[in-house]
Structure formats: structure tokens, C-alpha cells
Amino acid sequence: MATAAFLAFPGYGHIIPTLPVVAELTGRGDTVHYFALDYFRPAVEAAGAVFHSYGDLPLEGLDGDGDPLAQINAFLRLGRWVLEHRLEDVRALGPDYILYDILSAWGGHMATILGLPAVCSVPSMLVNRRMAYALPLRVAGVFAARLTHPRQLVRNRTLARSIRRAYGVDQPHDFRVFADPGPLNIVYSSRMFQPYAASLPEDRFVFVGPTATARPGFHFSFDWLDGRPLVYVSLGTVFNDRPDFFRACVEAFGDQDVQLVIAAGRPAESLGLGEIPPNVRVEAFVPQIELLRHASLFVTHGGTNSVYESLLCGVPMVVVPQSADQPWVARRVARLGAGRVLADRRFGARTLRRAAAAVMSRPSYAEAAARVGASLREAGGAARAADEIQRRMRRHAHERPLTVAAPRREDKDVH
The missing domain is CATH 3.40.50.2000 (Glycogen Phosphorylase B;)
Incomplete structure (x- = not known):
């Protein structure tokens, strides 16, 4: 050997x-x-x-x-x-x-x-x-x-x-x-x-294809999910010092007929988000793959591991790239029809709500995500x-x- x-x-x-x-x-x-x-x-x-x-x-x-x-x-x-x-x-x-x-x-x-x-x-x-x-x-x-x-x-x-x-x-x-x-x-x-x-x-x-999809055993109470469309938000572990980003997400979806879960990488009380609507959960960490299996949309920074996990679960995305290779990853997601790209400089509650509505209302995005996910899996x-x-x-x-x-x-x- x-x-x-x-x-x-x-x-x-x-x-x-x-x-x-x-x-x-x-x-x-x-x-x-x-x-x-x-x-x-x-x-x-x-x-x-x-x-x-x-x-x-x-x-x-x-x-x-x-x-x-x-x-x-x-x-x-x-x-x-x-x-x-x-x-x-x-x-x-x-x-x-x-x-x-x-x-x-x-x-x-x-x-x-x-x-x-x-x-x-x-x-x-x-x-x-x-x-x-x-x-x-x-x-x-x-x-x-x-x-x-x-x-x-x-x-x-x-x-x-x-x-x-x-x-x-x-x-x-x-x-x-x-x-x-x-x-x-x-x-x-x-x-x-x-x-x-x-x-x-x-x-x-x-x-x-991806070889590792296991994440640490973070806890989430899945009983909270009630069948409404689930929007999941995460900026990963490096680029998550963005209280303004998470605040815009709460504003975008807090009054919508969806459920919103934000994985912020830190305690919710440290973000200064104000009053959290009842359809919103803000956690430090969540079991990401397990949550994606329930999600209708993933709002992500475009980190490679996060994008691959979303595709493997057939979940379309709104990608808001932050740095490194994320702009290219985001462009590829959009090119393959598995999501939309939202430039960080244009990011806000209104633009996010519009992009999310466009992706969630068209089955073609989820179908493309599943198709690319199959190529990764195979x-x-x-x-x-x-x-x-x-x-x-x-x-x-x-x-x-x-x-x-x-x-x-x-x-x-x-x-």
C-alpha cells in the first residue's frame, strides 16, 4: 500500500x-x-x-x-x-x-x-x-x-x-x-x-461532486414549521457580521405568508433586530441540510458548500455574493436557472422581496436546482x-x- x-x-x-x-x-x-x-x-x-x-x-x-x-x-x-x-x-x-x-x-x-x-x-x-x-x-x-x-x-x-x-x-x-x-x-x-x-x-x-455534507449537530425545533413556504437565510460563518442584512430579511418577509429562519452565526439579541414577528426565527446555528429539505427558498451569500447543499436538496436560491469566488458561483447559479443574483449594493427589503417572489412563483427554478443537484450527486x-x-x-x-x-x-x- x-x-x-x-x-x-x-x-x-x-x-x-x-x-x-x-x-x-x-x-x-x-x-x-x-x-x-x-x-x-x-x-x-x-x-x-x-x-x-x-x-x-x-x-x-x-x-x-x-x-x-x-x-x-x-x-x-x-x-x-x-x-x-x-x-x-x-x-x-x-x-x-x-x-x-x-x-x-x-x-x-x-x-x-x-x-x-x-x-x-x-x-x-x-x-x-x-x-x-x-x-x-x-x-x-x-x-x-x-x-x-x-x-x-x-x-x-x-x-x-x-x-x-x-x-x-x-x-x-x-x-x-x-x-x-x-x-x-x-x-x-x-x-x-x-x-x-x-x-x-x-x-x-x-x-x-461534493463529498462532505455532514454538519455539526445543531438543534432546531422542526415542530415550529407549519406548512407555509419556508425561506431560509444564511451568510455562512465568515461573512455573517451583517445585522443590516438580517434586518432587511425580517422586514422583507415578516409580514408575508411565509416562515423565515435566519442562521445568523451569533445570538439574536446581539443583532439589534428589534421585535421579531411570529413567523420569524433567528438562531445562531441550525442543522442546515435538514432545514433545506423543508425550504422553498435559500437566501445565501453563495459560499460553495452552501450552494451545493441547496442544489442537492433541490432548493432554488437568491444569491447575494459577498467576496472571494462567490460572484462567480452566483453567476453560475443564475446561468443554470437555479436562482437569481442580487448585488449586495442593491440589497434591501424591497429588492429581496421582489427577487424572492420571482423565484418562488416559478417552478422552473426549483426544477433547475434539482437537475443540477442530480449532477452533483451522480x-x-x-x-x-x-x-x-x-x-x-x-x-x-x-x-x-x-x-x-x-x-x-x-x-x-x-x-
Whole structure:
């Protein structure tokens, strides 16, 4: 049996989808050494892997504080730190192959340095140039940053060059830092949901659908539901510091013939929502999938996991994207007919009520959500991911001696 080293990105949404795959691999006899933050030790060990702590990772600045060039710099510094502090640990394990997150470029670098085959884990959709230019304001923001912060651009180029020289790897200094696919990519989505999927070779990009849908055992009194249409609202766990958002939701639906459940991520009394109408429940956390099974509409920020769970339950959406890849996820939901997008700058009780009424009154939205959900469900899940990984590793074993090239630059439409 083989030994793998998994270099994870230290984020909940990046680690949780990989654990069922790790459980499949370890259940088949492989040994997986999993590098993550200490917080994830119980979950990693429950999946059957050997946990290794990254230690005190320099995580400052990863959000960029609105400056994309500063964000790139933070990711480059993080990658260099991991190479400096954990490369020899990985080498000492003697792995047969490397698994790594698409944001953990250091994992791909380690595979190149050690001459090992690599598998890239992709928890969200792959953003390419055609998708990027469909959102011109975001592209304009990048060009504006290059013009207004030329010194930061030079610092990024210098830092990337130092990594290339020190380790002999292909280290980009631009947005490929965030999305540079590997020789084999396990994508936790379906080809139906991925824009321009036809440009992604099937032997390199394997779409397996969501692998993890379990959430912590939060309580909700389902007896409260009385059969009226249920509108469920959540901004996830990162972007939920929005009392104004939740207040607008209460205003939009509090006098309607629906029931409204808001998962606010914090106690209701801390939000200052005022008097809560009898058809509204505000909770800190809820069992999301179980609640979605009763819902007629999901008002969401467009986080990948939330959107996939809604689609798996056949629930249409009003997506109000906040940041990161959410604008692209939102556009895809709308393009597939599974919901509508409402720009955050236009968000309010009146616009939300109109968008919700449009989605809930037309069966085509729920039908599209169910259709896309079926494509996610039928993609194969963790078992197919493990099948593809082990099949590729067996092929590499027969082809040794092996030279692993850095991610191919000619794939210019995927970065």
C-alpha cells in the first residue's frame, strides 16, 4: 500500500471536503500524513490519517484587506514559510505521492522538489480568464491595484523569484497563486456546474461532486414549521457580521405568508433586530441540510458548500455574493436557472422581496436546482476520487523512474 502526504490549506471549506476522500484511501490501506492546523486534528484523525501540525503559520494578510496585490504577497510569504519549515518533515516521511489544496501551492512545489506525483484538491469551481472578464469591475480593481501600488507588484515579483531560485520550482507572482491546477485535479463539483468545462481535459480534471455534507449537530425545533413556504437565510460563518442584512430579511418577509429562519452565526439579541414577528426565527446555528429539505427558498451569500447543499436538496436560491469566488458561483447559479443574483449594493427589503417572489412563483427554478443537484450527486463522490487517485498512482509506479514537471503554463485559460 502507498503512503501519501496531504498539504492542506488551513480553511474549513478546504479541509472538510477532503476528509471523506482521506477516509476512503486509508480504508483501502493507504497511509495518509495530513498537515493542517491543530484545530483540525480530531477531524483528521477520525478520517484515519496521521495528523501533523503546520505549527505557527503566518496567516496575517491573507484576506488582503481589499488589496489584491497585498493578498498575493501574503500567500507567497505563507508558501515560502511552509517550504522552509516543513519540506524536510515531508521528505522524512518518504511519501509515494503528494496531495495538496489548490491554494497550497507549497504542496505542488514539494512534489516537484521530491520528484513525486501530485494530486491537487479543488474545493470550488476553477476560475479562468473568460469567467474573470465576465466581472469587469473585479478585473478593473486588479488593474487599478497594479497602477496604484507598483512597489507591491515589484515586491511580489521579487519574492516569487526568490522562491523559484531557492527551490527550483515554477512560482507565479500573479493570480495563479490562488488557482494553479496540478497534473491531476480532484474537483468537488460537477461538469454541469463548472463554467467552460469542455476546456478542461477529462484525464486531468476529475469532477467528483461534493463529498462532505455532514454538519455539526445543531438543534432546531422542526415542530415550529407549519406548512407555509419556508425561506431560509444564511451568510455562512465568515461573512455573517451583517445585522443590516438580517434586518432587511425580517422586514422583507415578516409580514408575508411565509416562515423565515435566519442562521445568523451569533445570538439574536446581539443583532439589534428589534421585535421579531411570529413567523420569524433567528438562531445562531441550525442543522442546515435538514432545514433545506423543508425550504422553498435559500437566501445565501453563495459560499460553495452552501450552494451545493441547496442544489442537492433541490432548493432554488437568491444569491447575494459577498467576496472571494462567490460572484462567480452566483453567476453560475443564475446561468443554470437555479436562482437569481442580487448585488449586495442593491440589497434591501424591497429588492429581496421582489427577487424572492420571482423565484418562488416559478417552478422552473426549483426544477433547475434539482437537475443540477442530480449532477452533483451522480458525480461519484469520495469513492470515485479515491479510485482516480489510486489508478493514477499505480500508473506512475509502473512508469518509474518518474520526473514530475511543475504545473503546465500552457493551460492559460485555467489560472
